[in-house]
Amino acid sequence: MYFVKNKSLSKQCTNKESGFSLVELGVVLGIVGILVAGSISVFSEQKTHVQWQESDFKLQFIKKALINHVALNKFLLCPDDGNGFENRSPDGSCQLNVGTVPFLSLGLSETAVQDSWGNRFGYAVNQDAVNVADMTNCPVNTACFFNNITPPAFDLTTLPVMGNAGNNNLRVCSVNNCTAATPDININSDNLVAVLIAFNENAGVDRDNLDVAEEENRDDDLFFVQAEYSEVPYFDDLIQTISANELKKRFGLELVVENxxxxxxxxxxxxxxxxxxxxxxxxxxxxxxxxxxxxxxxxxxxxxxxxxxxxxxxxxxxxxxxxxxxxxxxxxxxxxxxxxxxxxxxxxxxxxxxxxxxxxxxxxxxxxxxxxxxxxxxxxxxxxxxxxxxxxxxxxxxxxxxxxxxxxxxxxxxxxxxxxxxxxxxxxxxxxxxxYLPPPSVPKLPEVQEITGIPETAGLE
The missing domain is CATH 2.60.120 (Jelly Rolls)
Structure with a gap:
């Protein structure tokens, strides 16, 4: 057997090789890795931001749908226990003060009441709505907004009003420790009839494993937190609120219509x-x-x-x-x-x-x-x-x-x-x-002539 040596190849192999050294190649790959990781991180953040915005748009839409329901039907819906309809007891009171949005009662699709991760929006209401005595003590109590027995059971005097906040209304704070004693400077909204919550990406996490602010939004009490989006501590909840004034405003438009x-x-x-x-x-x-x-x-x-x-x-x-x-x-x-x-x-x-x-x-x-x-x-x-x-x-x-x-x-x-x-x-x-047609104008009253002997009546009209 004969072997022929390739002289040209041998010559090439003796020449000094050009190109990247292992160290240089490692540096390049490291830089590329950093750029790729950064791009992935930016893309992920942008994607999350888009999904967060979509959840917020949906919350605003649901809020308007609930208020429109009040305008048409003269009562606010109770929370849903998961079947799509509001849940009421035979006496008309709400069975729950915290649940989800009753999308079928609103005539909406299930997708319309889900955040961008497919979780249903939370819906919390005045806690007296579960008590028929409070719901029927109208038009005084805030729970009257939920009275569907003799609607409308609320009017412009229904609590809360200035100087009287009523009972068991809801509060949204900008700080984690939201309580009845939270200073006004840390309160976003107070004396609310209802609150809508998008739990977003970590909705499936057990409440005990959440950070303080998000745990507050799931403990079924009167208090909620709306903070900025944060990775550490993690917070991605979104909130929309419904106040008594918003409901009264729609109702008030009808009250002033005379013709x-x-x-x-x-x-x-x-x-x-x-x-x-x-x-x-x-x-x-x-x-x-x-x-x-x-x-x-x-x-x-x-x-x-x-x-x-x-x-x-x-x-x-x-x-x-x-x-x-x-x-x-x-x-x-x-x-x-x-x-x-x-x-x-x-x-x-x-x-x-x-x-x-x-x-x-x-x-x-x-x-x-x-x-x-x-x-x-x-x-x-x-x-x-x-x-x-x-x-x-x-x-x-x-x-x-x-x-x-x-x-x-x-x-x-x-x-x-x-x-x-x-x-x-x-x-x-x-x-x-x-x-909406304005009421007829008040007719011009006749001029009042001065009454003899009573100079104070001079010039009255």
């Missing part, structure tokens, strides 16, 4: 149009298409020609779901992942008292041309949403518009979804228009 449109027995000053679901546009499921699918739903709320020109307040809630694209979110920058294309800008549109847009329904149009159909509406507003793979892509709106009744005394409400995918949907709930 209203007679449209709805029991609520003569309002027209209710219920709910409507709007399917995603009939696009071609191409997120970069020049054309876009449109679906339109129209509702007409009628007050009568005698009220033409009067201003009504239209309110409704909207739940937006799906993988919406918003080219405007990044300034219409081309997407390098897809050959430099620019995403279509999906949108949800509201148009009030305008021309006929029924021709847009179930159509495929150029986006700009379709949107232009809404230009002649008295009120027009567009909403955009941008898909985020780190969330469940659900958004919530609670909207209010002041709009003038047309010549027939109506409000025509056009709701449109412009989208590329049929899975991008909007559900509109609690549609209501309210007309």
């Amino acid at each position: 209203v449109a007679n449209n709805n027995p029991g609520n003569p000053n309002e027209v209710v149009a219920g709910s409507v679901a709007i399917a995603g546009g009939t696009g071609d499921n191409d997120r970069y298409s020049d054309n876009i699918g449109v679906n339109v739903e129209t509702r007409i709320l009628q007050f009568g020609a005698e009220f033409a020109g009067q201003t009504v307040t239209l309110t409704f809630d909207a739940i937006i779901e799906g993988g919406w694209e918003d080219a405007g979110a990044n300034g219409g920058t081309p997407d390098t992942r897809w050959d430099g294309k620019i995403e279509t800008q999906d949108r949800f549109m509201v148009g009030l008292n305008g021309g006929d847009v029924s021709n847009l329904n179930d159509s495929l149009v150029n986006l700009d041309d379709g949107v232009a159909e809404f230009d002649n509406h008295q009120v027009t507003e567009s909403f955009y949403y941008d898909e985020d793979l780190d969330t469940d892509n659900t958004w919530y709106e609670s909207l209010s518009y002041d709009v003038e009744l047309d010549s027939s005394g109506n409000v025509k409400m056009d709701l449109a979804v412009f989208s590329t995918h049929v899975s991008e949907t909007v559900t509109v709930e609690n549609i209501k228009a309210v007309l």
Whole structure:
């Protein structure tokens, strides 16, 4: 057997090698590791922040839904024990003073009352609501806000009022040791009728293993803590509150109305149009298409020609779901992942008292041309949403518009979804228009003539 030596190879092997030494390579890898770890940390923090914001948006939406329920039904719902409905005893009192949000009683989906980690929101109420004697001692006690036996059982004099805080209302502090003796400087909100809590990422941790502030939010007493987000000690809870003044404000609007449109027995000053679901546009499921699918739903709320020109307040809630694209979110920058294309800008549109847009329904149009159909509406507003793979892509709106009744005394409400995918949907709930007419003017009183012999009456009117 013969072996042939490769001279060139031998020569190469004798030359000094160039490149990284092990020490240099270790330094480079260390730097890369630090950069990667830092990037992962920043991404994780950004993701958590987005989820935290989403929980906060949902809490605000639920608060508005509960207050709207009071406006319509004249009582506040009791907490839920987990089945989706408020829990009441046969005598009408609440069975719980701490539970979860009764989403089915509100006509909402379970997802709507969950934080970004899938945990249901906590819902705590005035602790006298579990006692029928307190709930029926009306309109005095705070528990009267929950009385559904003879609603409305509360009025502007129901506690708390200035100088009398009432009993067993709730308190939110900015410090861990929230108690009845907490100084005013450390109290965020006091004498509350109800508190909503998002427990967020560590909702599944046993109460005994939580830090002091989060433990306070789960001990079923009158006291709660709202602090800044913190890793050490860990705190990621979020809170929304409902005060007596907020409930009385909605109720007070009705108390001052002396002359209203007679449209709805029991609520003569309002027209209710219920709910409507709007399917995603009939696009071609191409997120970069020049054309876009449109679906339109129209509702007409009628007050009568005698009220033409009067201003009504239209309110409704909207739940937006799906993988919406918003080219405007990044300034219409081309997407390098897809050959430099620019995403279509999906949108949800509201148009009030305008021309006929029924021709847009179930159509495929150029986006700009379709949107232009809404230009002649008295009120027009567009909403955009941008898909985020780190969330469940659900958004919530609670909207209010002041709009003038047309010549027939109506409000025509056009709701449109412009989208590329049929899975991008909007559900509109609690549609209501309210007309508040001022009471008649006080007639001018006749002048009072001076009474002979009584000079003090001179000049009175």
